[in-house]
Amino acid sequence: MMVCEYQPGLEGIAAAQSSISNVDGQKGILEYRGIRIEELAEKSTFLETAYLLIWGQLPTSEELKEFEHEVRHHRRIKYRIRDMMKCFPESGHPMDALQASAAALGLFYSRRDLHNPIYIRDAVVRLLATIPTMVAAFQLMRKGNDPVRPRDDLDYSANFLYMLSEKEPDPLAARIFDVCLILHAEHTMNASTFSARVTASTLTDPYAVVASAVGTLGGPLHGGANEEVIQMLEEIGSIANVRPYLEDCLQRKAKIMGFGHRVYKVKDPRATILQDLAQQLFAKFGSDKYYDIAVEMERVVEEKLGHKGIYPNVDFYSGLVYAKLGIPTDLFTPIFAIARVTGWLAHWKEQLAENRIFRPTQVYNGLHEIAYTAIEER
């Protein structure tokens, strides 16, 4: 049946059937494969959650050990990829560097054996393992330093923080970062996931799937809001300035960064978990005046906009956590990509299992039967 009604942004149109994640925006519930996000944040690790999302069920301890071992031993990037990255301009955005590097992986592993489970497993492992290495390598190289080799004795998140700073991270900082990755791993049919599924549906290789999704995530309407939250908190500068700043935004009808969500009409459950993580970080490493400003903002925004269902979203507290971990602001979105590659790969596999190439229609609103005008007559 041909449906020709145009819906801007495809709002309300189901682009796929999926059993990967589910959001109940009225109740503030997010589930990965049916398990509540709160439970995963408390009990799981990022790699275990990745396994759950990609293979559909929690691994046994043997399966998890094997998966962790494989990821741990595929973290190094080829020297030719590293050399290619050295030629990137240091003023370039790390998301652009990541997109180019993810696409370059496809040059080295170009076989497209999509019916072979070993190929699928290799691609999943390689992408999960090398994306953090590429993000950290670009960060060091743009400062003029050599990249740091991954450390096989460190877990996934501890190794990433080590590669960024060349220092072994505090265990609490590493655990909190790992939970941040769990919280960002998957979120139903958002723009980058849709992009991944469209690319997957052409049966191209998974590196192209991830590269196209990274490109989509990079836009300010999708992955970039937590960078803007930090800028806004800096601009506000003090608790006393929160109310006048917000009143001015509301008067100008400007959107307040880190608040509101297309699906959630209550506080995003990930924001609640992130707020708790931020408090744990500040309790151990010293408080942060921007956190106090953020709490006051949440109070005033709820008072002013709670009736419209505007509450903090995932981006409101994540920037505070990353900033406290010493991560530069323009790496926030690449870190989102490190986590979300999990969701993209889960959707890639799901798309392949029942593939039909995406080929929507359009509503043509142009002209017909126009005569060609010779160039000298235009």
Ligand SMILES: CC(C)(COP(=O)(O)OP(=O)(O)OC[C@H]1O[C@@H](n2cnc3c(N)ncnc32)[C@H](O)[C@@H]1OP(=O)(O)O)[C@@H](O)C(=O)NCCC(=O)NCCS
């Ligand atoms: C996320 C977002 C795009 C969702 O947009 P949406 O579902 O289209 O929501 P709407 O624009 O329909 O908002 C409904 C109402 O709430 C208001 N609103 C929504 N988000 C708001 C915000 N962050 N600040 C102030 N008002 C907001 C809208 O102005 C609108 O008011 P109106 O009914 O008087 O016109 C939007 O909330 C936003 O831009 N938030 C800030 C950016 C951000 O944090 N993005 C990260 C998302 S995870």
